[in-house]
Amino acid sequence: MMQEIIYFVFCGLCLGGALGVLIVPGYVNSAMSMLVSMLGVAGLLLLMEAYFLAFVVVMVYAGAVMVLFVFVVMFVGDRRDNTGFMKKVALVLLWVGLGIVLGLFEPEILKGGVSEALKSGADRAVPPAVSVAKNYGISLFTTFMLPFQVAGVLLLAAMVGIVAVAKRGTHKKRGGMESA
Amino acid sequence: MQTVSDICVFASVQPLDWSAAALDVAVKVLCSLGAIMLVMCFAGLSVVAERKVCAYIQGRYGPNRTAIPVVAAVPLIGNFLKKNGLMQLVADGLKFLLKEDPLPAHVGKFWYLAAPLMSLSPVLIAACVIPFGAYWSDGQLCPLSAADIDVSLVFALAVSALGVYGAIMAGWSSNSKFPYMGAMRASAQVISYELTMGLSVLPVVMWVAHSSESPLSLFEIAKAQGGLWFCIVQPLSALLFLVAMFAETNRLPFDMAESETDLVSGYHTEYGSFKFGLFFVGEYGHMVLGSSLFIVLFLGGWNPFPGVVWPESWGWAGALLSLLTFIVKIAAMLFLFIWVRWTLPRFRYDQVMRLGWKVLLPLALANFAAYLVFMSF
Structure with missing residues (x-):
């Protein structure tokens, strides 16, 4: 009973936040809706007893990435576009449509994980695999070694690209100064 | 929906004993209230301590005249409270409560009202996982904390x-204008120093991982310091964590978000009365939380001296003493915070950024790599 109520509260936070990103006026407001949505996701992970994953989501996404988002939005300036009524309706329809698609999709991996976590949660003697932080490290360095490294290389490439783009601006300016 | 039905099944299998559940909830609520009370008491007292210690450092008396009429007339206690500025604390608190609560016309109302809560409530939530002491139960050491989860450090x-x-x-x-600049500085600074903070904690976790199954638990980390404390074993990690903590709590010399000299009063310039009070308490609460984390991670938790632990045979007296030890350590850490604030001048903003990215982060990475090599032998 209690679990059910909490589950629906977190689902509400999650979906309400996602809807907020689409229809709330102002960029900062949208970013804060996204924060609410992420906290909802973290709560759902908590219900599955994936504590480590939940707190890492809060720390990395809510605590660092979203702060950076808000920082950038504030840096370039917030704008309040007057979105038309039809556009808002279209966005809400998109939200509902995506929800339906995801609901019908039911990915195999997710289904197995959730039911297993809940079943093993019933008897407290053995903690479910997702709630032990060590298992994440072990699976990251064995089963998922390749995707993990590829993601790292991708991020590195993005970083190098950004440095290159940012550097070119200063070079041009310096060159201009010299020619003048 | 697969998930919903699963949870329904899960809820129905659980045997429901309502009286036991109610008692459980009541105990949990009391424990959480205890943790919150501890943080709030320290936050309040450190405001007085701040004024008294800064007065001492600057060769003044500090607040020593505020008196509540009847209480001040009580022979010994009255004068003690008055001279030590403890009645000033009451006066300050009442001032925040009773002043007019202005709501400027030009603010965005929702976030303006939500912001003070957003700065205070995380501190009180995080306080629930700090092990403020330990007691022996059936030959096993248990933490005196509201919630003992195995990834409490990450939490x-x-x-x-x-x-x-x-x-x-x-x-x-x-x-x-000024609050806006303060907010920009706060966000940039927090992102920069969070990296250092996370990296400086990792060597401690690796060290604990040798002896414990759940090295991310604050309780396990404190328990592992029965011998040498981690500030002795890993001085560089401790120093990096301390500096990052000063930056995260927005204390001088990292007082960028509200530096009075160039930003009036920073992000809370437009706030008055109790809303400002919440920011104020939030800042001191952050100091208390940061100190507790530092104590648990590097200063031996509830253990009185390096190599000395409260013995099991002392029972409840040992538990009480462990709590007292922790409280004394928090007081000492708060004194350090105040001491540093009134000794060092404020950094310039570019200096803060340079220190964070060009000194502390490489140092933390090198420290981490060094322990990684050291551990693997």
Whole structure:
């Protein structure tokens, strides 16, 4: 009973936040809706007893990435576009449509994980695999070694690209100064 | 929906004993209240301590005249409270409560009202996982904390990192120049120093991982310091964590978000009365939380001296003494915070950024790599 109520509260936070990103006026407001949505996701992970994953989501996404988002939005300036009524309706329809698609999709991996976590949660003697932080490290360095490294290389490439783009601006300016 | 039905099944299998459940909830609520009370008491007392210690450092008396009429007339206690400025604390608190509560016309109302709560509540939530002491039960050491979860270190760092949204949203919703700049500085600074903080904790976790199954638990980390404390074994990690903590709590010399000399009063310029009071308590609460984390990670937790632990045979007296030890350590850490504030001048903003990215982060990485090599032998 209690679990059910909490589950629906977190689902509400999650979906309400996602809807907020689409229809709330102002960029900062949208970013804060996204924060609410992420906290909802973290709560759902908590219900599955994936504590480590939940707190890492809060720390990395809510605590660092979203702060950076808000920082950038504030840096370039917030704008309040007057979105038309039809556009808002279209966005809400998109939200509902995506929800339906995801609901019908039911990915195999997710289904197995959730039911297993809940079943093993019933008897407290053995903690479910997702709630032990060590298992994440072990699976990251064995089963998922390749995707993990590829993601790292991708991020590195993005970083190098950004440095290159940012550097070119200063070079041009310096060159201009010299020619003048 | 697969998930919903699963949870329904799960809920029905659980045997429901309502009286036991109610008792359980009541005990949990009391424990949480205890943790919150501890943090709030320290936050209040450190405001007085701040004024008294700064007065001592500057060769003044500090607040020593505020008196509550009847209480001040009580022979010994009255004069003691008056001279030590403890009645000033009451006066300050009442001032925040009773002053007019202004709501400027130019602010974005929702976030303006939500921001003070967003800066205080993460501190109180994170306080629930701090093990403030330990007691023996059936030959096993148990933590005196409201919630003992096996990844409490990650929890404390994650939740306390959310506190910065208070500053950001306050600055943004105030619709005014100086709060806005304060908020920008706060967000940039917190992102920069969070990396150092996380990296400086990792060597400790690796060290604990040798002896414990759940090295991310604050309780296990404190328990592992029965011998040498981690500030002796890993002095560089401790120093990096301390500096990052000063930056995260927005204390001088990292007082960028509200530096009075160039930003009036930073992100809370537009706030008055009790809303400002919440920011104020939030800042001191952050100091208490940061001190507790530092104590648990590096200063031996509830153990009195390096190599000395409260013996099991002392029973409840040992538990009480462990709590007292922790409280004394928090007081000492708060004194250090205040001491540093009134000794060092404020950094310039570019100096803060340079220190964070060019000195502390490489040092933390090198430290981490060094321990990685050291551990693997």
